[in-house]
Amino acid sequence: MKATVQPPKKRSRLRKWLKRILMTIIIIILLFVFGVIPYGLSYLMTQSAFNLDRGDSETPAIYGANYKDIEFSSIDGNRLSGWFLENNGKGVTIILCHGLNRSRVEMLRRATDLWCAGYSVVIFDFRRHGKSEGEHRTLGYLERFDVRGAVKHVREALRPQDKIVLMGVSMGAAASLMAAAETLDVAAVISDSTFLSFEETVTHHAKEFLKLPKFPVVYEFLLITEWRIGLxxxxxxxxxxxxxxxxxxxxxxxxxxxxxxxxxxxxxxxQVCKSPKKDLLIVPGARHGHAYHTAPEIYLNKVLDFIAKI
Known part of the structure; x- marks a missing residue:
């Protein structure tokens, strides 16, 4: 029995269809890698309403602290909500700044510890967190304007005569450092678990946790985020x-x-810090943002000793 030989025209037509299918697949992959993944990650980071503290009804009163509700504006116009725990003894007000996807509740135990030590304390929700307004979350870039709004509110309405200390965790630490760099109203900063730069931390997280390469995904993410929100x-x-x-x-x-x-x-x-009063605390075994919870006595003693020397 003779084998059937496929006509040349049919073979040519089949090759054309295979090429088209292959090109379509390549285009889809490129669009996914260069567009969908970085845009999706950018959107999730900046637009997410996820909050680990959602439903947590704790207030300073649970820990025996006197407080009042406050509202103030970031320097770019977002309405922010917080608590003020006032003390008259030490002439220092400490502004506490929470991390990404958290709220003021993350800082509540630290706030009451500091209040019990004689300091006035402000804790508040960053933009698009907790009870505060806001369109985007930016890991500290725009949140620095929230911190500066809190500093302005302390200076003008709450404790005009006090020294102001900023204390932040993760995103809150980044926002605090950037805010302090922009205003001399800040006397000192306590930076817990910050990063080096936006590009560095995005690159590190993409590689360490998502196994994504810097090129093209991270570069596309950075450019898309810059385009979307002006970061x-x-x-x-x-x-x-x-x-x-x-x-x-x-x-x-x-x-x-x-x-x-x-x-x-x-x-x-x-190493970069120029201050003769700089200090460093590494808490063994502590995961990200958990230095206080891992060794609360060591953590608090270091913080109180640092503030006392300002």
Whole structure:
């Protein structure tokens, strides 16, 4: 029995269809890699309404602290909500700044500890977190305007005569450092688990947790985020912020087991800092943002000792 030979025209037509299918697949993959993944990640980071503290009804009263509800504006016009725990003894007000996808509740135990030690304390929700307004979350870039709004509110309405100390965790630490670099109303900063720069932390997280390459995904993410919300990622640099803070005291804190913001970051910023009153605390075994919970007595003693020397 003779084999049937396919006519040349049919073979040619089949090859054309296979080429078209292959090109379509390649285009879809390229669009996915260069567009869908970075745009989706950018959207999730900036637009998410996820909140780990959602439904948590704790207030300072649970820990025996007197407080009042406050509202104020960021310097770019977002209405922000918070609590004020007032003390008249030490002439220092500490503004506490929470991390991404959290709320003021993350800082509540620290706030009441500091209040019990004699300090006035402000804790508030960043834009698009908790009870505050806001369109975007930006890991600290725009949140620095929230911190500056809190500083302005303390200076003008709450405790005009007090020294102001900023204390933040993760995103809150980044926002605090950037805010302090832009206003001399801040006397000192306590930076817990910050990153080096926006580009560095995006690259690190993409590689460490998502197994994504810097090219093209991270570069596309940075460009898309810059285009979407006006975030200048080259200016979002905490080393530059620490340099601008000058000789004002900064305490850098990190968790020894932090995979997201490893201790080398705090050590690097400590080296960059020009202040003769700078300090560094690495808490062994602490994961990201958990230095306080891992060793509360060591953490609090270091913070109180640092503030007392300002």
């Amino acid at each position: 200048d990622y080259e200016d979002f640099d905490l080393e530059k912020a620490v340099e601008k803070i000058g000789d004002r005291p900064v305490l850098f804190i990190a968790g020894g087991a932090d995979r997201r913001m490893p201790p080398r970051i705090a050590e690097r910023l400590y």
